Structures are given as structure tokens and as C-alpha cells.
Amino acid sequence: MNEPFAAWRFDGRTAEPHPASLRVEGDALVIESSEASELRVPIARTRFSEPFENTPRIVYTDSAGAFEVPDGRGFSRAIEAAGFVPGPVVRLQRFWPAASAAVAILVAALAYAYFYGVPLAARWAAGATPAALQERMGQELLGVLDVNFLAPSALPAETRQLIEVRFASAALRSAPDYPVRLEFRTMRADEQQEEESSESDEPPGEEPDQTINAFSLPGGIIVLLDGLVAAADPDQVFAVLGHELGHVVYAHSMRQLFQSAGVAVLAGLAWGDFSGVAASIPMALGVLRYGRDLERESDGFAVRFLADDGLGVEPLCQFFELVVELEREKGIDDFPEFLSTHPDTSKRLAQICPEKWGQAPSALSPSFRGAP
Amino acid sequence: MAAVAPEISRDATTPSLLPRPAAIRPVFTGQGSEYFRIWIMNTLLTLLTLGVYSAWAKVRRTRYVWQNTRLDGFVFDYHAKPIAILRGRILALLLFGVYTYSFDFSRTAGVLGLLMLCAVGPWLFMRSQQFKLGNSSWRGLRFGFEADTRQAFRVVLPILLLWFAGTVGAVWYPTDLEVFLWSNIPAIAAIPWMHHRLKGYQHGQACYGDRGFSFQPVLFQFYWVYTKGLVLLVAGVFVGGFFVFSAIEWGPGVAAGSESDRFAFLGGVLSGLLALLMIFLFSWPYLAARIQQSVWSTTRLGGVRFCTSIRARTLFRLTVRNVFLTVATLGLYWPFASMNLARYRIECMSVESDSPLGAIAAGTRSSAVGAAGEGAADFFGLDLGL
Numbered sequence: 001m002n003e004p005f006a007a008w009r010f011d012g013r014t015a016e017p018h019p020a021s022l023r024v025e026g027d028a029l030v031i032e033s034s035e036a037s038e039l040r041v042p043i044a045r046t047r048f049s050e051p052f053e054n055t056p057r058i059v060y061t062d063s064a065g066a067f068e069v070p071d072g073r074g075f076s077r078a079i080e081a082a083g084f085v086p087g088p089v090v091r092l093q094r095f096w097p098a099a100s101a102a103v104a105i106l107v108a109a110l111a112y113a114y115f116y117g118v119p120l121a122a123r124w125a126a127g128a129t130p131a132a133l134q135e136r137m138g139q140e141l142l143g144v145l146d147v148n149f150l151a152p153s154a155l156p157a158e159t160r161q162l163i164e165v166r167f168a169s170a171a172l173r174s175a176p177d178y179p180v181r182l183e184f185r186t187m188r189a190d191e192q193q194e195e196e197s198s199e200s201d202e203p204p205g206e207e208p209d210q211t212i213n214a215f216s217l218p219g220g221i222i223v224l225l226d227g228l229v230a231a232a233d234p235d236q237v238f239a240v241l242g243h244e245l246g247h248v249v250y251a252h253s254m255r256q257l258f259q260s261a262g263v264a265v266l267a268g269l270a271w272g273d274f275s276g277v278a279a280s281i282p283m284a285l286g287v288l289r290y291g292r293d294l295e296r297e298s299d300g301f302a303v304r305f306l307a308d309d310g311l312g313v314e315p316l317c318q319f320f321e322l323v324v325e326l327e328r329e330k331g332i333d334d335f336p337e338f339l340s341t342h343p344d345t346s347k348r349l350a351q352i353c354p355e356k357w358g359q360a361p362s363a364l365s366p367s368f369r370g371a372p
Numbered sequence: 373m374a375a376v377a378p379e380i381s382r383d384a385t386t387p388s389l390l391p392r393p394a395a396i397r398p399v400f401t402g403q404g405s406e407y408f409r410i411w412i413m414n415t416l417l418t419l420l421t422l423g424v425y426s427a428w429a430k431v432r433r434t435r436y437v438w439q440n441t442r443l444d445g446f447v448f449d450y451h452a453k454p455i456a457i458l459r460g461r462i463l464a465l466l467l468f469g470v471y472t473y474s475f476d477f478s479r480t481a482g483v484l485g486l487l488m489l490c491a492v493g494p495w496l497f498m499r500s501q502q503f504k505l506g507n508s509s510w511r512g513l514r515f516g517f518e519a520d521t522r523q524a525f526r527v528v529l530p531i532l533l534l535w536f537a538g539t540v541g542a543v544w545y546p547t548d549l550e551v552f553l554w555s556n557i558p559a560i561a562a563i564p565w566m567h568h569r570l571k572g573y574q575h576g577q578a579c580y581g582d583r584g585f586s587f588q589p590v591l592f593q594f595y596w597v598y599t600k601g602l603v604l605l606v607a608g609v610f611v612g613g614f615f616v617f618s619a620i621e622w623g624p625g626v627a628a629g630s631e632s633d634r635f636a637f638l639g640g641v642l643s644g645l646l647a648l649l650m651i652f653l654f655s656w657p658y659l660a661a662r663i664q665q666s667v668w669s670t671t672r673l674g675g676v677r678f679c680t681s682i683r684a685r686t687l688f689r690l691t692v693r694n695v696f697l698t699v700a701t702l703g704l705y706w707p708f709a710s711m712n713l714a715r716y717r718i719e720c721m722s723v724e725s726d727s728p729l730g731a732i733a734a735g736t737r738s739s740a741v742g743a744a745g746e747g748a749a750d751f752f753g754l755d756l757g758l
Contacts, residue, residue, distance in 0.1 A: 008446070010512025015581060016730035017446070017511065049449050050432070054401040055439040058449055066512040068446060089413055089428075099409040102416045103704070109419055140478050269419045269426075270703075 005075045007059075007067040009033055022059065022067055024078045031064055039064055043084055051076045051086060106270075113266055119290065122258035126251040131179075131219070134254060138219030142183065145223075153184030153226050160184050163229070167241045174242075174305045175249045179220045182241070186226040187211045212326070214240050216247040218254050232322065235315035239306055243316070246301025252294045259290045292343045299348055317353040320345050395679070395722040396729075400715040402440035404708030410436055411707040427458035438508065441718055444729055452507040460503070467492070479543055486536050494528035495521055497570075505578055513734055516579045527573045531566045534559045564598040565591065567663070575671045581732040588670040597662040601655045608654030649695065657687035668721070675726035682720040690716055 002024055008017035009031075020033035029046065031039040041061050049058040057072040057079075069075040085091070092098040153160065164182050171180050211227040222244045229237055247253065303313050324345050342348075414429035431454045438448040467489060474485030498519045505515040541555030568591050575587040661684040668678040694709035723729075 012512050013734050014730060015511040015513050015732040049439060050435050052436060052439060053403065053406050056447055058447070068511075089417070089432075093409045093413050096409070099412050102412040106412065106416045106419060109416070113419075136478075265423070266419075269423055270415065 002078070004032070005069050005071055005078070007069045009065050009067050011065040017068075020067060022069060022075070024082045027082060029059065029061075031067070036064075043079065043082065048079070048084075050090065110266070110270055114263070118259055118262035118266060119255075119293070122255045122262055125258040126254035129254055134251075135179075135219035138217040138221040138253075141217050142221055142223070146185075149188055150185040150223075151188045153186055155184060155226055155229060159229065163224070163234070163237060163241075166234075166238060167245075170238070170242070170305065170309050171245055174308045175245055178245075178249050180245060180248055181221050183221055183223045184226070185223055212323070214244050216244045216253055218251075218257075220248045222248065232319055233315075235311060236319040236322070238309075238311070239302060239313075239316035239319055242305035242309075243298050243302035245305060246298030247294070249301060250294070250297055252298065256291065256294065263290075295342050295348070296351065299352055303352055313353050317349060320349045320352070324349070395724050396444050397722045398441055398443045398718050400441055400718040402437060402711045402714060404711045407436060407711050408704075408707040423461075424458065427461055428454040430454070430457055437714055443510065443723065446511050448508060448510045450508055452503065456503070460500075464496075467496075475539075475543055482543060483540065486539065490529060490532050490536070493532050494524040497528050498524035501574060501577070510580070511730075513581045513732065517574075517577050518579055518584065519573075519577045527569060531569060534562055534566070564594040567598075568594040571663075571667050575667060580673060581734050583674040583676075583732060586672045587667075590666045590670050593666045594663070597659065597666060600662075601659045604658050605655040608652075611654070653688065653692055653695065657691045658684040661687045664717070674732075676729070677724045679722045679724070680720045681722070682717060687716065 004021040004023040007020045007022050009020040010017060018033060018035065020031060022032075023030050024043070025040075027044065028040045028042050031041065041064060045062070047060045049055070049060075051057060051072065053073070055072050057069045057075045059067040059069065061067075080086075167182060168180075171178075210230070211225050212231050214222065214224045214228055216222050222241065224237070224241065224244075228240065232240065299316075302316055306313050306316060327345060410432055414425070414432055417425040418429050431450065431452055434450045434452070438450045441448050470485045471489055475482035498517075498521065501517040502519070505517045508515045538552075538556040538559050541551045545551040568589070572587050572589060575585055578585040661682045664680055664682050668680045671678050690712060694705070694712060697705040698709050
């Protein structure tokens, strides 16, 4: 009943194989070989190599050396019959239904982590980051931008003061618990030249930069570019600052940082085994989608901010209409949304002032994620 | 009762009468279908445990490949303790995190991070080799890696310093082209030298039983292989660039005007990815095959010589197939692909020995494998995968 298994014994002194035989008796292995008498070793005091379909099993003992059993499958059955079963993962690995279930669970877990887990964790992590650290990061980041891309604002001091005073008092009312600092800058001319041709086709000149933008950094820093102040009226500038204040209040720049780290981890866990490039594609698209979610959240804040002020959403709508107009002029209004950091401007309009823009002006392709 | 003799007959006490020993070729018995089930469990558990299981996955994967590799009728085995690998991974993650994000905080923090990497990197590299080899065995004897800390620093530190010069230059003078070139060109020109230095270190310090591996420098060959690899890379850029160009020029975009600009844009993105793939496909198989040839042709283990018949062309065909099927199946073909690749790379090797391999004895260099299996009795294990 307990048939012996042919084996090669290695004594650990040389690489020379010696013929031996093993058989299972109760909870012990009985070892026979030509050079020593019969030996009983309790199975509990040995270690086995992992069982696979086409491999020999190797038994490691402390006193008698290592035994390589060519009939790995038969020997595995004998050990398991004696009650020494491998762990649950090894047993599951043998069955195709378990493998198929694992594929399904994997897909579901990935989707859940991406849509809920990562944003939630990033929100928590951003909240847990000390304010002093955030402030420092924002300051450092602004320093890097100043060295590389930005120049001091060319706006008259009184214009800046007007904007600043109006925004500061409104911010104090709408978001009293969040320290905000407004910084005026312009894009540096020599940098603009090097940007992609789609951004600016004008020849470099002495004229002030036209880049219409404002952005927020960690620690409550909001950077307003001269180009935006030049293109928009004071109410519209005020509305855009309300949107940026939303980014500050929801700690979006910190959350963005944590979210991209989270997606990198997720992509690495799922695909990193075979290719860094393959892992980076879903990662890049995934991070962009998060960015669009944050923009929508900030737009929502801006609407409340403007309502608090009694101004209403009209200036924000006007600003986005301006952006739509400019995008159309530049011919980039068809830029696919899923490759963009911001939602389609027309969709943002539809969300902010539904009575006017309830129907999106151009029926664009559905976004990557489907319904927003 | 007499011992039952195994079917494989051998008589190691009689010296071989052949004038030149026949080459022994390893056989790989791993199967994609079996590895798929191991891989999917590994991936799922890694995800569900937020990466903690990856250490266990690493051990399972390595065991599968080692135990399915037969040389002279006997298989290899891997004894690493997952918990040691987990500790090593946490350490590596911390270091890598510091390196990645320290420049986001400040330049000082960034430079401190780099200095820290330089201070521990060579030692970690040495330990990772010791861990990997010390936990691998064949015929009841362990492999090993003989090295001391001073030598590790002498070998690895110059590589790290050269490599980080570009990073530091880019942080201090981000827009200065001259600084960029002067801090990066030496590092790029030295890549073959770095690779050769690390390979030489890995192969020269490895040991099995009482014998040490030896490695004769082949630096010139490395430069030759990399130069030809660069030519193929340029060819890949041209082929990839052709896809981009054709998508822009003859794609639907231009003719139909701005309406389908975004299709042209999408075409551009896709063809850009295709271009990357081409670059990878053209140069990687060539480099991998030729480097493997150079390294093993000059590696010895006492009287044991190694040889590989790996061919760049075959590896290229295999890689194209693997990449295509893996992408087409959203990754599910990956375990099959990696088994194909492992089979080809392993079965191309051959080993020639003047004396029977069984004569190799355990030495002070490395010990036998016991029931506990602890090899490099390590608090943490690093496997850098180099």
C-alpha cells in the first residue's frame, strides 16, 4: 500500500547524487539507501519543495540530506494522503474554476479601487497632511515655476489691489477656515516660444503674454496670470478666482498628488509584472479623469461662492463662453475629453448655468467614462 | 530491502572517457496553462492585500521557474522567505519614495535623498545578490555571492554618481542646454560600461559549492553590441515615425478639415504608442540576446564552461508574438508569454564540464540546504531583478 518512491539523495557535501528510496509510513518518511541503514524522519521535521505539475518534489531534512523524487505527482499524493496537505493558495491554484473566478474578482476589485478606493484614500491623505507641509510644498513649487516659466506681473499695482481686496473679503466669507494667498504672475515670453505650436503661433515679441489661466498650488496659493485679467472683465476674474478657491478648499492639488500616486500603485499592482509602459497608459488616462472630476467639484464651489456674493453665476458663464469662443478660434474645441485635464467647456457650461446651456452647444462624443 | 534505484542510470565514479565532454543542455518544463493559474492568484492576492502578497508571489513565481528548470536531470530550487522579501520591499519602497518625491519638497531634500541612495545603494545591491544566490540551490548545494562592502562600493558607487549627475544638473539649471548635455552625455555614453561593470561583478563574485565563478571582461563587445543596438533603435524610430507621419499625412484628418481633427489626434497618439513599441521591439531582443551571449561566453565555474545559442532574430519573433497577444488579450496572455520567453532563454544555454558536475563539493563558500531552508539568514531580502 505504501509503495516506495525512487529518489536521489544529496548529502550536502558534494553535488553527487546517490540512489535512495522513500516511503510514507504514518507521519514519518522511511528512507532507504545503499550506504546507510533504514532511517525514519518525521514528516513534520522536513521541508518540501512546492508541488507543481511536472516537477520532482524535493524533501529537505536536517540529518539525512536532500531527496529529489522524480515522480513528484505520485509522491505528492502519498504525502497528502498522510495528512500533509499544502496551503489553500496552492490547492486553489490547481483548479481552473478558481482561476476563472480570480479573473472576475480581479477585474471587479480593480474597478472598485479605481472609482472609489483611490479617490477616497487620496481625500483622507490630503486631509492628514499637515498644513505647514502643504504650505511649504506650495511655496517650493511656486519657486520652481518662477525660475522656469513665470515672470512678475506687469499689471498696475492698483488693478492688482482691486482684485485682491475684493477676492480676499469674499474668500473670508465663503471659506473662512482656509488661508488663501493670491499671487500675480505672467508667462515668461521666451518660454512660450518653446511650447507646442498649437498653443501660440504669434511670433515672439515685446507684447504682454496672452495666456489665459489661473491655477492653485498646495497650501492655498492661487496664481493669476496677466493674460486672464486682460481678457476678462473684473466680475469674470472674480468668478474664476471663486473656482480656484474651490480647488483650495477641497485641497485638490494635494488630492491630485495622492491620486496619481494611488493610480500608479494600482497600475503597478495589476500590470507592473510585465511592462512599465503598459502600466503607464491606463495610469495617464486614469489620472486625467480624476482631474476632470476635481474641476467639476470646483465649479460647484464657484457657483455657491458667487451666490454668497450676490453676484450670481452669470460672470462664470460669460468666462466659459469666452473660453469656448477662443477654443473654437484656435480649432481645439474638438480635443477629445478623455485626453484632457479639464472637462469639455461646453459640458461645464451646461452644469453651471443649465437654464441657458442646458443642452450642450455641440453634441460631442461621449466622454471616456460614459455619463459624468 | 534494497534501495530502489531511480530509472536514470549514472555512474559518476567512472571518469568520462570521451576526449571532450558533451554539452549538457537545460530543459524547461514550465507550462503557460499551469503558470496562468499561479499568476492570476498572485496578481489577485497582491491587489487585495495592497501589495503585501507580492513578496509571496515573487517566491511562488521564482520557485515555479527554478523547479521547472532541469540541468543534467536535476532541478533548481529557491528557498527565500517571503517575509524577508517583504521587509526588503518595504525598505526599497521607502528609498524609492524618498528619491522620487524629495525633489518635490526642495532641492536640499532632493540632494540629501540622492546622497542617501549613494550611501546605501552599493551595499543594497551586494546584499540583493547575496540574497538571490544564497537562496538558490541545485543538487542540495547552494549558490552564493562572495563580496565585501568595500568592493561593492568600489564597483557600484561610480555608476550611481555618474547616473545622478544628470538629475542634479537638471534641477539646478533646468533650462541650460549646455549643462543638460554635459551632465547627461557622459552617463549615456557610459551605459555599456555600467552594464558591463555590474554584470562582471554579478558573475565574478558568484559561487556554487566550493567553486567560484569567474568572468573575463568583454567591455569592447558590450560597446559593439550597444552601438548596433543603437542603430536598430534608430531604425525603430524611423519605422515608428513612419506610422506617425502616415497617420498625420494620409489619415482622415487633413482632407476633412477640422471636423475630424480629433481622429487625426487620436491616430497620432496611437501611432506614437506604436512607435514606442517598435523601438522596443527592434532593439530589446537584439540587446538581450547579444548581451547574454557575451556574458556567458566568458563566464566559467572552475572547469565548467557556459554557452548560449540564443539568436536575436528568434527572440525578436518571439517578442513580437508575445507583445501582440498580450496586448490583444488585455494581459491575460502574459503568463504564457513569460513561459515562452523563459523556455527559449533557458533552453538556449548549454554547459560543458571537464569533470563530472557531481564532483563539486560543498565549501566554505556556501552551505548545504537544510529543513529550515534559511540561506543568507537575512533580516530582509532584496531582489532587484537585475
